Amino acid sequence: MKLPDDKQQRVKIFVMIGLGAALVVLGIVQGIINPLRTSRANRMVRMEECQRGVERARKEIKKAARSFTHRMETLDSIKRASDQYILHPVLGNYLLEATGIIEAHASALNIAIDPVREVAISDIPRNANAKKDRLLKAYTVRVNLVAPYHDAFAMMREIENQNPYVCITSVMIRPRTGVDIERHSISIEVQWPVWADPEFPAEIEEQLKEQISKQVEEEEDAPAPEAIPEPEQGAAV
Amino acid sequence: MNLRADLIFASEQRSANVVSLRSITRVASIVGPVIAAGLIAFIVMNALTLANKVKNIEREWLDTEPRKEQALKVLNAGGINDDILSEIETWRHSSVDWAPQFLSIQESISPNIQLDSMRISQTLKQNDKGIAARSFTLSLAGKAVGKAAETAVEGLQKHFIESTDFKDLIASAEIPRYGADPDDKNNRIFQLNCEYTLSLFE
Numbered sequence: 001m002k003l004p005d006d007k008q009q010r011v012k013i014f015v016m017i018g019l020g021a022a023l024v025v026l027g028i029v030q031g032i033i034n035p036l037r038t039s040r041a042n043r044m045v046r047m048e049e050c051q052r053g054v055e056r057a058r059k060e061i062k063k064a065a066r067s068f069t070h071r072m073e074t075l076d077s078i079k080r081a082s083d084q085y086i087l088h089p090v091l092g093n094y095l096l097e098a099t100g101i102i103e104a105h106a107s108a109l110n111i112a113i114d115p116v117r118e119v120a121i122s123d124i125p126r127n128a129n130a131k132k133d134r135l136l137k138a139y140t141v142r143v144n145l146v147a148p149y150h151d152a153f154a155m156m157r158e159i160e161n162q163n164p165y166v167c168i169t170s171v172m173i174r175p176r177t178g179v180d181i182e183r184h185s186i187s188i189e190v191q192w193p194v195w196a197d198p199e200f201p202a203e204i205e206e207q208l209k210e211q212i213s214k215q216v217e218e219e220e221d222a223p224a225p226e227a228i229p230e231p232e233q234g235a236a237v
Numbered sequence: 238m239n240l241r242a243d244l245i246f247a248s249e250q251r252s253a254n255v256v257s258l259r260s261i262t263r264v265a266s267i268v269g270p271v272i273a274a275g276l277i278a279f280i281v282m283n284a285l286t287l288a289n290k291v292k293n294i295e296r297e298w299l300d301t302e303p304r305k306e307q308a309l310k311v312l313n314a315g316g317i318n319d320d321i322l323s324e325i326e327t328w329r330h331s332s333v334d335w336a337p338q339f340l341s342i343q344e345s346i347s348p349n350i351q352l353d354s355m356r357i358s359q360t361l362k363q364n365d366k367g368i369a370a371r372s373f374t375l376s377l378a379g380k381a382v383g384k385a386a387e388t389a390v391e392g393l394q395k396h397f398i399e400s401t402d403f404k405d406l407i408a409s410a411e412i413p414r415y416g417a418d419p420d421d422k423n424n425r426i427f428q429l430n431c432e433y434t435l436s437l438f439e
Contacts, residue, residue: 160336164329
């Protein structure tokens with residue numbers, strides 16, 4: 001295309017071309033570049049959000065995996081304490097088991113005792129800042145005997161040694177004046193922890209089984225040790 | 238005299254420079270759109286790559302999220318179990334071993350003291366922080382014989398306050414009753430009350 005000879009005309013054409021080019025550039029910036037930039041900014045925000053989410057998730061998964069041993073130990077300790085030291089109802093009452101324990105100690109020490117009597121199942125007050133009720137209640141029995149001081153002492157020692165969670169809450173030693181100065185009237189109250197919900201030990205048992213089966217599943221699913229790229233692959237979830 | 242002969246019109250005159258306005262215009266008319274197209278292509282490619290990355294990370298998040306929820310449940314259950322074990326342990330901490338104390342009383346009591354009765358009782362309380370606790374009281378009643386009766390009773394009180402078997406357990410040891418025995422004026426009857434420090438359920 002030949003430009004006009006007239007300089008003024010030529011300038012006009014250049015100005016028109018310049019304006020046209022500017023409009024095209026503006027159109028490109030507004031129509032393509034700006035929406036892309038906005039979209040990019042949004043995607044960056046979304047990506048960061050997702051990355052944070054993934055990192056958080058990985059952290060929790062790793063934490064859960066790392067805590068596996070601790071959780072197993074805790075469950076095991078609860079189960080052991082529950083089985084060995086917490087009293088369980090036999091046919092709906094605790095007296096049979098409590099009597100069995102007391103009589104076993106008395107018999108081992110060759111001490112004659114009166115029949116063991118139930119005192120009460122009582123609540124331990126909640127701590128002021130506690131949100132939930134206690135899971136354990138107190139079961140108390142009374143045992144009366146006529147024995148020398150050292151026999152009572154030996155029996156209490158046996159009861160305490162056998163179960164560190166048991167508590168002797170009351171002892172009364174009175175003389176039998178005019179009858180027998182060696183042997184006293186002795187009354188001892190022994191308190192055991194009992195589950196507020198008697199079904200609770202079964203729940204613990206269930207949890208233990210669940211944890212063990214999960215661990216077994218994960219061990220089976222896990223790749224060969226040399227191929228494990230990251231620790232969270234073995235997450236216990 | 239100088240002579241100038243113009244054989245072409247002014248409009249037909251051309252610049253002798255290599256870079257003319259026309260050449261700039263020509264180059265710009267090609268290079269400008271090419272650069273713009275390149276820039277747009279770069280931005281579009283970037284956007285596509287980013288979109289792809291976002292899609293991948295979103296998929297990863299979607300995959301990880303249920304495992305995280307599961308992990309949180311497991312951690313929460315673990316926390317609850319920790320609390321349960323702590324509650325069980327509060328029974329061990331709040332329990333008082335009486336056997337060593339009985340042995341200590343038996344071994345330390347003066348020969349001129351004869352105990353008539355012994356009473357241990359417990360009440361449940363809360364300490365100033367609101368923690369539940371066992372509060373024990375030990376009450377001894379007996380007879381002290383001979384001239385050293387007073388010294389013997391004071392010695393027993395001191396034993397509860399100062400001996401290693403009791404000093405960490407006993408908050409106070411008081412003698413609320415001390416007087417002549419109605420049966421024998423030479424002997425003294427006494428009562429000794431010991432308040433134990435609170436055994437906390439914690």
